[in-house]
Amino acid sequence: MLKELFTKTKKKKYATIPSESAKQDVPEGIMTKCPNCKKIMYTKELNKNFKVCIQCGYHHQMDSAERIESFLDAGSFRELDREMVSGNPLGFPEYVDKLEKDRQKTGINEAVVTGLGTVNGFDVSIAIMDATFRMGSMGSVVGEKITRAIEKADELSIPFIIFTASGGARMQEGVLSLMQMAKTSVALKRFSDNGGLIISIMTHPTTGGVSASFASLGDYNLAEPGALIGFAGRRIIEQTIREELPEDFQTSEFLLKHGQLDAVISRTELKDKIAGILEIHQPGGVFQWQEN
């Protein structure tokens, strides 16, 4: 399923997945070519604009480090459980090697980075999934780290924010992966019943078991524009129903129209919008009128 998502892009333009050829037209580094509108721009300029295309608004993929940098207040992030790593519970051939390769490639140990930080001064517990590590797939470590971040939010009575980016469950951990959906949901339920605030921000792509668990359980379910969000893969659906699906199928905008999202928010205004929500949820609303 994962493979499908990321390689099957030549024949049809699905959502906003950049085609491999577009990526390679321009040498990595100084210049970046927008896979959507083909504009070539300075990488520096693009990065300054939160990696949002200056011409067409296309949201380029962000890894967890870039997300922390752009979303949290400078220097506020304290990472939790950085050293937690996966085992190989099913003895899957090459799984250990693949993990090691991705650790080397990305500089992180798993597909989610968790910790504490502040957003315009408001304390939060945060989990940021990273699609550059094993396509953001969820195995035991992803489930456990997210659960711990939720428990931390509960313990400190602060909001929990999650950025999702995942192809779904991690096949190499089999049913243990599936159960992470339940584990994280159970933790969210307890946190929610204690009055905890949950904000989910779905980024490209949020699919499968991740979309069918914590990604969809926010008090506020938000998404970046043009993200692919859905449960089943497009091709599987097309094969099952023997029908071609509409162009915008399973995009953020499609989900908004179908009642699944509170709002689609551009990355350029995401931090301030979220800070606004956090402010409204600050405890101890004093009963005293101010001038509007």
Place this chain on the structure above:
Amino acid sequence: MAGELEFEKPVLELRKKISELKEFTKNTDVDLSSEIDKLEARLEKLEAEIYENMKPWDRVQIARHPNRPTTLEYISLLFTDFFECHGDRAFGDDEAIVGGIAKFHGYPVTVIGHQRGKDTKENIRRNFGMPHPEGYRKALRLMKQAEKFRRPIICFIDTKGAYPGKAAEERGQSEAIARNLFEMAGLKVPVICVVIGEGGSGGALALGVGNYIHMLENSTYSVISPEGAAAILWKDSTLAKKAAETMKITAPDLKGLGIIDEIIPEVKGGAHRDVAQQAKYMDKVLKDSMSELLVLDEETLISQRYEKYKRIGEYSFPNEFIGVK
């Protein structure tokens, strides 16, 4: 002038004449000030006569005025930091109802309301403010969210009614409305409802079970539109004017029946004549209501709401029994 209403024509004509005279004197040496004074005195009397003796049908016309301020206009004037939340998380986002979180004088609240369009294009998008089940389910979702975070809820009512359509029935229009009545009864936070335009039947009531129900002076609240009532009662929808009188649908009528708590005064000639001023009148009433409700505990809020609706209805056990034994 666009949006002129029949009953206020004499006022508007006189007003026009006065301004014409004023314009005229600017450009000549002729002194008409005593004439103008006289006319202005007459205007004042005429305004009092007309606006203080509005018939129910006149109010229906104002309540339906195309320029009448909508929920979103009141939201922008009364609240800060509004963040709109879309969708029922099940089927769709019904734009005939808007809702979200905001601050009211610094205090976090949830605001929900019917939303008409201001022009044809917007009216199509918002289905003329006539919701489908997903609209009511979005509203309920936001109310439950407000309850979780202990925010008071403010509902603006302004609809001709729930949309009478095939898809609406298939998705359970009745259930959606009923569910809201049921769940709103149990909300552990203050709920304040304000009828700002037309309160059309069950589709209005589905946002209308609250601790306080207020109505703008020229809004209406009814079980059926005057046209509909006339068609059913007298098989003649042209008798809508008569039905408007009979059906007791104006704010003063509902106040008299003990259904609503307060009539919020309107700007002379209707809220659309000065929206900012109208918002100020509304602001005061909302502040007063919130101050009264925010000090009550959950149990009291729910029982106050219970008693409020329990009271409504008229019946008797006459001394001389007139029914069947």
